[in-house]
Amino acid sequence: MAKVRGAIVVDIEACKGCEICMVTCPNQVIGMAKEVNGKGYHYAYMENPEGCVGCANCAIVCPDGVITVYKVKLKQENEKTR
Amino acid sequence: MDIKDIIKPENLVYKKTSLMQDKALSYCPGCGHGTAHRLLMEVIDELGIREDTIGVAPVGCSVLAYDFMDIDMQGAAHGRAPAVATGIKRCWEDKYVFTYQGDGDLAAIGTAETIHACNRGENITIIFINNGIYGMTGGQMAPTTLDGMRTSTSPYGRELGSMGHPIKMTELIAQLPGVHYVARHSVHTPRAVRRTKKAMFKAFEVQKERKGLSFIEIVSNCNSGWKMTPVKSNEWMEENMFLYFEPGDIKVDGKLVEKKKIK
Numbered sequence: 197m198a199k200v201r202g203a204i205v206v207d208i209e210a211c212k213g214c215e216i217c218m219v220t221c222p223n224q225v226i227g228m229a230k231e232v233n234g235k236g237y238h239y240a241y242m243e244n245p246e247g248c249v250g251c252a253n254c255a256i257v258c259p260d261g262v263i264t265v266y267k268v269k270l271k272q273e274n275e276k277t278r
Numbered sequence: 279m280d281i282k283d284i285i286k287p288e289n290l291v292y293k294k295t296s297l298m299q300d301k302a303l304s305y306c307p308g309c310g311h312g313t314a315h316r317l318l319m320e321v322i323d324e325l326g327i328r329e330d331t332i333g334v335a336p337v338g339c340s341v342l343a344y345d346f347m348d349i350d351m352q353g354a355a356h357g358r359a360p361a362v363a364t365g366i367k368r369c370w371e372d373k374y375v376f377t378y379q380g381d382g383d384l385a386a387i388g389t390a391e392t393i394h395a396c397n398r399g400e401n402i403t404i405i406f407i408n409n410g411i412y413g414m415t416g417g418q419m420a421p422t423t424l425d426g427m428r429t430s431t432s433p434y435g436r437e438l439g440s441m442g443h444p445i446k447m448t449e450l451i452a453q454l455p456g457v458h459y460v461a462r463h464s465v466h467t468p469r470a471v472r473r474t475k476k477a478m479f480k481a482f483e484v485q486k487e488r489k490g491l492s493f494i495e496i497v498s499n500c501n502s503g504w505k506m507t508p509v510k511s512n513e514w515m516e517e518n519m520f521l522y523f524e525p526g527d528i529k530v531d532g533k534l535v536e537k538k539k540i541k
């Protein structure tokens with residue numbers, strides 16, 4: 197089980213679907229949606245949410261700053277039993 | 279753990295800075311301008327100098343920069359941003375003044391203003407976005423266009439014999455004694471973004487200590503002008519632009535540095 201879990205929130209209407217976040221993500225979490233937003237772009241979304249570690253790499257390279265990143269540290273299971 | 283449990287205000291690690299307006303940027307998808315804008319605003323936000331900063335917007339793709347940056351801004355005639363910034367800085371010596379210019383603005387029509395502002399050692403910061411093309415007007419050849427690069431006015435590729443060599447503005451002005459800090463970076467990967475941010479912090483630091491002009495070139499992409507996808511254009515930039523426009527520090531603390539290659 198991962199020690200850290202993260203999640204991203206994409207501002208769907210502001211996303212321009214440039215895919216730069218998709219290639220930047222170290223865990224291949226981000227994919228492009230099949231649906232389009234109001235501007236006609238395929239927006240970014242979390243395709244594989246289990247893999248996100250909240251590193252914020254996608255958010256800092258996003259040209260339009262549409263990604264917000266959240267992160268939590270999980271307590272390990274064996275720590276609880278001790 | 280459910281995603282809804284992660285998305286809570288106390289778990290926030292990264293959010294767009296409040297100094298960027300909520301207005302959608304007018305740039306093409308994947309354009310480096312957006313990242314550079316946000317980075318600059320983050321630096322100003324983190325230094326806490328929002329009330330004391332005046333930016334000068336150029337003519338070019340980023341002509342509407344004052345619509346996106348929530349700080350005091352001033353427009354300038356094409357290429358004259360360093361001259362306007364000089365005036366502002368001389369009137370308000372304790373304000374932070376920066377110009378944000380593209381390569382058509384800074385390296386073509388504004389060459390004289392740039393070089394003389396640098397030579398006078400004006401206490402300002404210049405952010406120079408270099409994408410090797412005139413993006414706003416439809417991808418014409420710029421002074422910084424690479425050898426053999428196809429543009430709408432050099433459809434068979436730039437030929438050095440008749441069209442001249444691509445100009446290295448950053449190396450050129452690094453020679454001038456009035457310039458204190460010169461660096462060239464990019465904004466296409468998280469690593470490059472972090473380096474650029476560090477350089478911007480340093481540039482404003484130099485301005486605070488009144489040591490002279492600080493100049494940061496950001497090598498960027500122009501996927502519409504280069505006729506590539508954003509991801510492809512970033513790869514092309516690494517493979518071609520970086521060979522000629524090598525990233526790294528060029529002048530630190532008023533002294534030229536030996537070339538160290540970084541990627």
